[in-house]
Amino acid sequence: MDMEKVNSMDFGEFVDVFGNVIERCPLIAAAVWSQRPFSGLEDLEKHFSAFIDALPQSGQEGILRCHPDLAGRELQRGTLTAESQREQSSAGLTSLGAEERLQLAELNARYRARFGFPFVLAARLCDRDAVLRELARRLQRPPAQELRTALGEVKKIGRLRLADLLGGDPARL
Numbered sequence: 001m002d003m004e005k006v007n008s009m010d011f012g013e014f015v016d017v018f019g020n021v022i023e024r025c026p027l028i029a030a031a032v033w034s035q036r037p038f039s040g041l042e043d044l045e046k047h048f049s050a051f052i053d054a055l056p057q058s059g060q061e062g063i064l065r066c067h068p069d070l071a072g073r074e075l076q077r078g079t080l081t082a083e084s085q086r087e088q089s090s091a092g093l094t095s096l097g098a099e100e101r102l103q104l105a106e107l108n109a110r111y112r113a114r115f116g117f118p119f120v121l122a123a124r125l126c127d128r129d130a131v132l133r134e135l136a137r138r139l140q141r142p143p144a145q146e147l148r149t150a151l152g153e154v155k156k157i158g159r160l161r162l163a164d165l166l167g168g169d170p171a172r173l
């Protein structure tokens with residue numbers, strides 16, 4: 001899809017296509033649409049990021065809470081979004097053994113109890129061992145620092161999803 005096509009989209013079409021760039025937050029795509037025209041993929045990505053950065057902390061935490069747990073209940077029930085399903089699958093989280101799943105569930109629960117939002121990580125950039133390692137490591141961090149890290153992961157997920165939609169190379173964004 002080229003930028004001319006993106007810039008010619010009406011509101012409904014844009015939200016249909018880009019509504020899940022930030023997991024389950026179509027409002028962000030709705031706001032970004034008003035900023036068109038976009039000069040390219042990088043420009044589009046900057047508008048998604050700027051919206052997130054401009055939110056108060058409660059809104060930023062709200063975005064994190066829209067994310068499903070990694071290898072959590074929604075994966076077991078088959079109710080993940082198509083994007084999330086693909087990402088979790090690519091990290092090997094759809095084929096965990098019972099013990100690993102339990103370990104992840106326990107760490108996810110501890111993380112959520114400590115920070116008040118779920119552990120978020122760009123799963124496509126990790127394998128299952130790295131997910132567990134990162135979760136154990138980030139669990140120890142101060143809340144303000146962890147909020148920044150988690151939002152950085154949301155942006156990475158968004159960048160990869162945008163690159164999928166637009167056929168770009170995420171490494172060059």
Ligand SMILES: NC(=O)N[C@H]1NC(=O)NC1=O
Nearest residue numbers: 070084087120121122123
């Ligand atoms: N909890 C969490 O990180 N979820 C996400 N990560 C990812 O790559 N896709 C998701 O849905």
